[in-house]
Amino acid sequence: MKIGLVGAGLMGRTHAAAWAATPATLAGVVALEDGAAQALAAQAGAVVYPTLAAMLPHVDVVDICTPTYLHAAQVLAAAAAGKHIICEKPLALTMTDTAAMIAACEQAGVWLLVAQVVRFFPEYAAARHMVARGDIGTVAVTRLTRCGFKPARQNPQSWFHNPAQSGGMMLDLMVHDFDYARWLCGEVESVYARHIAPRFPQAAGDYALAILRHTSGAITHVEGGWAYPVPLFRTALEIAGSAGLIEHPAASSAPIGVYLHATEATDVETAVPASPLAEDPYTTEIRHFYDVLTGRAAPRVTAHDGAAAVQIALAAIESARTGRAVRPQEVTA
C-alpha cells in the first residue's frame, strides 16, 4: 500500500513517523513549504511532488495533514481519483464542505477516515471502553479540558491565527473534546458557549467554555484554550455516572498554582502531549487506519463522526457569537 502525504508540518511529520510502524510505504509527499517536504521525503525514501494532482497517480491512499481550509478541495480531488483518504481534524470549516466531502467519498467508494486522535489516546479510549461496558452506570456529568499555549505563536501570519483558515481555537482545538463527548454520551441536543476573544480583544490568549446537553439527558462541560504560558499543556477528563466516577489525571497538585506568561520559554511550535507509552497514540491511530484500509477493522471514527464534531464546534461558535444556546442541527452551512 502506497501512502501519499499532503502537508509536511508537525502533523505530517507525526503521521510519517507513524506510517513507518505499518507495512505500508510512504511513497510521496506534497507540501507547501519545499524544505519541509524534501527533508521528510528524504528520511522516508519518498518522492516529493509539486502538487497533489501530480502525486495522485502514484499512490493508493492520500493522507491529508494540511491546514483545515485546504481539506475540502484536497479530499474532493483524491476521491475523484478513487483514492482512500485519511484527513486530519477538523474535517472541514463548514457543514457544506463536510457534506460534499462525505458524498464524494461515498460515490467514489473510498474511505474517508478522520484523524480524531483523542479516540486513540489510551486514557480516553480506556475510559470510553469502561463507560460502554457499563462500569459506571449511566453517564450524568462529564468534564473535558484541553488547554495549552497558542500554536505557532512566533508566526502571526500562521493559518492557526486566521479563523477563515483554521476555524479558530473553538473548532481547531475543542473539536477533539466535542467528538469525544459525542462518542461517550451520544448526540448533542444543545450547546451554550462563551468565548473570551470577542470579549477581551486585547487578550493574548484564546479561551472558551461550553456546556453540551445530550439527547440522553447527560450534560458535558468542555474547556478549551490557547491561553497558557509555554510550555504548559493540560488535558483532563472526569466522567460521573450513576454507578461510578472516572477521573484523569488523578488529583496530585498543590493547593495553588501560578503559571505566568513572563516565565515562558519561546521556542516551542505546537504542543503535542507527550506521555511515555510503548506506542504513541498517533501510531495507534495510523495502524488502526491501516487495518481499516486492508479490511481488518471497522473504523473507530467515521466521516460522519468527523462531520458531527465539526457541527458541534460550529454550534458552539454560533452560541458564543449570539449569546443563545444553539442546537447543532441548526448549523447547516
Next chain:
Amino acid sequence: MKIGILSLAHLHAEAYIDNVRAVPGVELMGLADEDPARAEHFARQSGTPHFASYAHLLAARPDAVLVCSENARHRPLVEQAAAAGVHVLCEKPLATRVEDARAMVAACQQAGVTLMTAFPMRFSTPLLEIKKLLDAGHLGQVYACNSTNQGECPAHLRAWFVDPELAGGGALTDHIVHLADVLRWYLHSEVTEVYATANRILYGAEVTVETGGLVLLTFASGAIASIDCSWSKPPYYPTWGGLKLDLITEKGLVTVDAFKQVLTVYRQQQQRPAWAYWGSDANQAMIDEFVAAIRAQRPPAVTGEDGLRAVEIVAAAYRSVHSGQPEKL
C-alpha cells in the same frame, strides 16, 4: 459575648459548636431546635444548655445567634432574631427565594443588627492567597474561570437536603452559591447573565431534585465563569467533594484547590483510600470574623447582601434550566 445556635438542622452546626467555643471571650450560651430530641442530643454531646424554643433562647438575651435551620426556614428565625435585637450569622444559601433573602436583609437593616452569610470559602487560606495576588494587580485582568464545587449527595446526612420544599432544590441550590460568591469577591463585578442546565441521572431513583448541574456566568466586567455544582462525587470517593477553580488571567493561569491539603490514608478497616484534611479551618476564621465585626461595630467581611446576590444567581439558574437559554439578572 454570648452566642446561641438556632436549629441544628444543618450539619455545619456541629462544627460551629466547637468554632464558637474556640473564640476567646465568647460563650456558647445555648441551643434550640424544633426537634426536641435533636436539641437534647447535641446539648448532651457538647455539654451546652438547650432551650425549649427559639423564643426562649432569644429571651435569654444572646448577643448573637447562628441560624442553621433548613434553607427554607432561615427567614423566620432571622426575622425573630432581628426583632430581638440579636446579630445573626445565617447558614448558606441565605434563602430559597429571592423575596425571602431580600426581606431578611431588610429586617436586619431595620433592626440595626449584623447579618452575615456563612460563606466560609472567603476565609479559605488557599483562596485568600490568590485574592491577594488579584487585588495587588499581579495577575492583571481576569478573563475566565472554570470552577467546580462538587460533592456527594447529602441525602444520607440529612433527609431535608433533597426535599424540594425545605432545601429549595438540589445541586443547584446547594453548590452554586459558594463559587458565585467567591467569583463576585475575586472579580469585584456582578453577574449579568446566567446559563444553567441540570439533570437527575445520579440517584435518579432515590431523589426528586436535580443532582447534576453545569452553570455558565457572565460578569459585568466581561469575564465568563463556569460552575459545576453536581453531586457527582460518589459516597465511595476519598472525601466528601471539593472546591476548585482555574483562572485565566492577563498574566497567566492560576489554579486553586481549597481542599488539597490532605493526607492520603489507607486503612484496613475502610478498604479504600481517604483524604484527611489538615489545612487551616475556614469555618473557624469565619466565626472569628463574625465576632470581630460585632465587637468592632463594623460590617462583616461577607454580608447579608452578599448572600442575597448569590440567591439571585441561583434563581436565575433555575429560570435558565426551564427556558434552555441564558437568563439576565
